[in-house]
Amino acid sequence: MLALLACVLTLLIASALGSKPLIDTLMRLAIFGLYAVSLNILVGYTGLVSFGHAMFFGFGAYAFGLLMQTGVTSLPAAALASLALSAALALIVGALCIRLADIYFSFLTLAFQMLLHAVILSWVSLTGGDQGLQGGIPRPRFLGINLADPWQVFVVTTVVFFASLLAIRTILQSPFGYALRMVRDNAPRAAALGLPVQRYKLAAFVIAGLFGALAGILMALYVSGAYPNFAFWTLSGEGMFMIMLGGIGVFLGPVLGAAIFLLLNDTVTRFTEYNGMVMGVVLLVVVLGLRQGLLDVVMARLRPR
Amino acid sequence: MTAHLAIADLVKHFGGVVATDHVTLDFPPGSLTAVIGPNGAGKSTLFNLITGRIRPDGGQVLLDGADIAGLAETAIVARGIGRAFQIASLFPSFTVAESLAAAILAHRRQTHRMLTRFPLAAARGRADEVMHLVGLDAHADRLAQHLSHGDQKLLDIALALALDPGVLLLDEPTAGMGRDERWQIIETVHRLWSARRMTMIFIEHDMDIVFKIAQSVRVLKYGRVLAEGTPAEIRDNDEVIAAYLGARYAKAAP
DSSP states (O other): OHHHHHHHHHHHHHHHHOOHHHHHHHHHHHHHHHHHHHHHIIIIIIOOOOSOTHHHHHHHHHHHHHHHHHOSSOHHHHHHHHHHHHHHHHHHHHHHHTTSOHHHHHHHHHHHHHHHHHHHHHOHHHHOGGGOSTTOOOOOOBTTBOTTSHHHHHHHHHHHHHHHHHHHHHHHTSHHHHHHHHHHHHHHHHHHTTOOHHHHHHHHHHHHHHHHHHHHHHHHHHHTSOOGGGGSHHHHHHHHHHHHHHOSSSTTHHHHHHHHHHHHHHHHHHHOSOHHHHHHHHHHIIIIIISSOHHHHHHHHHSOO | OOOSEEEEEEEEEETTEEEEEEEEEEEOTTOEEEEEOSTTSSHHHHHHHHHTSSOOSEEEEEETTEEOTTOOHHHHHHTTEEEEOSSOOOOTTSBHHHHHHHHHHHHTTOTTOOSSOSSOHHHHHHHHHHHHHHTOGGGTTSBGGGSOHHHHHHHHHHHHHHTOOSEEEEEOTTTTOOHHHHHHHHHHHHHHHHHHOOEEEEEOSOHHHHHHHOSEEEEEETTEEEEEEOHHHHHHOHHHIIIIIOHHHHHHOO
16 A cells, blocks of 8 residues: 555656656666665575675666567566566576575675676677677567656656565565574574575575566666676675665665665765765765664664663 | 384484484383483484484484484474474564464464465464463563573473474573572473473483473483483482582482
């Protein structure tokens, strides 16, 4: 209900104001917000710190773009096929990564992501190499929706964003979601109670990969292309940044983190090219000063002991 | 009477150390047994072998006559062997009620459900029951990490109890507690055992507790079974006195 309300409200406000920069900002917020929330399924709820989440963002974007460029599939079919391929990728990569603990898990995810990045760069005939996908992504009409129209892209993105958030929220509040929290809090104890821990880690990895890929597909639609930096480690790092900034323990924390990140990034780059330094300082202040994300702090204040 | 749980010729090496050295033990149905022995005797290792946390190098673990040695930990829990830990092993960010509901759902294989809301009504009912059994009702909505040490130990036992196990293994239920708290928890344990008549095995260092509630006692030393018998027999066993009890209990014996 709340999600539906928020979705309609966002669309109404945007349509009333109708300003192009606002719509652009909201688009990017929806895309990176979803991306950060999907990463937090792993980091915040399952206790798996993935350093390679951008792999799925990039893979989703490229798979979708390439499928559309073949011209044989409709847009929704291409999106669904890309999601299925991303889930398959997550299943394989996840099965290999979750066998390792802690930092080794993190680094193996990073390694797989850099592998994908290297493939994108070197397989020029398919991916266009460092130039990105060439020639744009065709968007034939489907079901009366014309995604060549930026406003309609915005509406679709907004709807997908809120629907995804609702889906993830539902999953995290279900018995399955609490099984993930058991794994995060105390995996050996969960196993001693009969929970097949590895299977739940893998399921979380696939679900996170799926929504990460969905964010990538939205990004490909938005920019009408796919670029190697979608699968670069900096994007994985930025996902972590958003989570830590906004709050790891609150469902909407990563969305707030994404908003702050995008605003900061836009404002700072207007004044200086050393935006990395400013972001670093902000992260240091939040991490060392608050020791948790912004929404974590707010929730801790609200919750009675 | 055939044993509910039997261990036959069980062996476990850690490198060159023999932690469990051809151990053979029987636990009859509904018995309450204490396992005692000096530090490093292999008591916790024995529990780890029974529950499948570590795999034995040889021998059998028989539950109702079926060999479960070498099975996965999750498969062994499913067969009804529950366990509480020496250091309370909890889910810190869960409330007491949530912890128990989650344990129940995990045991019932219902945690794959993604579209219903946690906790399911049925699990909540059972969680309330278990909370009442161990006397944690008043703390239902407190986070596990905010409980007192004694209540954390109780919650750990309650987690195992929530699975309704036929065999319950308690690794030092009174570890790290003050004297009064100790007797409180041991009374709860004894009450649970009398009410449910499950096969209960506990590791304990406090001999007053052992001699007060255990029906029978197994003594381990250097991974071997040094002695077994009733509390009275153990108290009078010269080997046990020399190896572990010391003179105090020998003289105190009537």
